[in-house]
Amino acid sequence: MKIIGTGSSEKGPLLDRSHVPLLLFDYDEPDRSTYVKLLYSVPAGELQVRRFAELGEHFYWTTPQGWMLLVHPSTRDTFLWNPLTRARVALPPERDNLEELQPDARCVLSHAPAHPGCVVLIADLEETVLWHCHPGAGGRWLRHEYDDHAVSPDVSISYSMSMLTTVGGKFYSVDHLQKRFLVVALEFSPVDGAAPQFTAVATNDAEHTPAGHSTTVFRAVESDGELFLVAMYYVKPRDRVASKISVLKLDLLKRAKVEVMSTLGERSFFLAASSKFGASVRAKQVGLKENCIYYLKPDDKGLYVYDLGRGTTTMYNPGLDLEDDVTPELLVTPW
Template sequence: MFGQKHPRPHGTNAEDDEATKRGDDETAKDPLFFYSISRRRSVCKIVDDLRDHLYWTTPGGWLLMAHPGSRLTFLWNPFTRQRIGLPPDTEKFLTRNPVRCAFSHEPTDPACVVLVVNRADTVLWYCRPGAGAAAEWSEHGYYQADAGGLGAHHGRDDLIHGMSLVTAAGGKFYASLLGATVLTLEFSPAGPAFTETPIAEQSCHPMYRAWSLHLLESRGELFSVSLYHPLMERCDKVAQIVVRRLNLPARAWVEVDAIGDRAFLVDAARFGASVGAEEAGLKGNCVYYLRRGEKGLYVYDQ
């Protein structure tokens, strides 16, 4: 876990080129604050690879990187420092929009598709890593109100909200629409294609009517982590946590009592990841989570 000692950190949207350049000049030597969960201590260090770049986190640990001057983009592994080239952001969609990034497979896999979703509009962009200098990002608008389009059955705002939490599992991308529909997004040479699957309605908790939903992948399967809040206006408090696994053939989210030797990590921005607990030095069968507006890290033992 890390953050930057600056009010406008890398990975957020740049208002314009000049503001971005000023921010880079001012913070070129600013340190990053890392927090080791397993060691329970913070570390302050300068990471040269992040200098002069914007970055966005992904569940797989890689960072989507963009240089605001040259518009070059690439994936960077902070653990191995490996870089994998992506097409340049000639349209500046990364810096002009609030976005979420995910990829279908490991970036080293030839089948990998890098997906960037606009969290404020019904637009997405995608590419394949290492496709060469002539490659480009492809843009796709997914809101169509005709009989065969997603807009025929779902409101625009609902689609945007669901796609803003898009998560990859088993080589496909998934989004949940109000808990009643799961969208499956697949890519072929013909382009992106959505499939809608109605899901059995989840029973509401008898005491808590407000909750925050997080999606994450674990060993090729899709899970949801629901943080239940005691009051609608107190979403910074968590009263109960429920973990569910998607059973797509049964069209249901199935509650699970244990996640075994895995540890789930979720933050207040709906970002989720699954790691091997022993390898990461964490406690297995636990959900590590952050609460909105707080700096504390909390652990829920399944």
């Protein structure tokens, strides 16, 4: 294993911005006095060791906005954490057993934490439960159980929560129904404690799976204030690599009109596996190739890169000594 550098979370900036996006791996260390992670820098193609006391002492979840949500199991202290700078943003103390959530619970922010309207939202993917709060230690977490069929008897809101994302400060999820999409908007009333409201808009455009493909996996990505879906097509359900990938834009101003993107231009998209979120980067600004989909697979250490222009896939091995069936977390630059 090629180790480029080591560092501690107790001195100086944790990470160099030029090394982000990063893949975060667990690391079994004989001396567990400090918590160790392996970080693979996608731009640099290098693996490094970092010691994170914060991650050893807290339950944590990653977000598409780069911040991590940390919950202390004993003190119930809860905060947003920037892994690049170690900056913390206090959240109300946890009172509803957030630490019992599964690691794949969906956590998103409506705005940057310093924004006065920022909402931190957590969706339990196993129960019809939402938690939300505003940054600051003086408020409180609000827990809501919602009607899974609030928008239609035929639509399961909880099923679409795995694609919960933020666009323009608002929350959206997307469901795939009979070759069309249903965009579900989630809004919170300014009245403290009021239940969230769901509204839905169905697209009129059909989504066509290419001939010869049996399975399609969708991931939602926010980019430049717009909502995109990455459609990953598989010839067989158990194939490890998508044979074709397309990017669809859902125009929220035109009743979620679907537009197939011919190119992402200067952008590339990243897709996480465990948390299933997507993120957009200005590729050249971070030293990566433009117009590509970088994606991770469950129980697979590899980083897959699909070139939208050429229609080809390249797989990168982040470390020969890493177990093949580990699933890394994805870290992107915080807002």
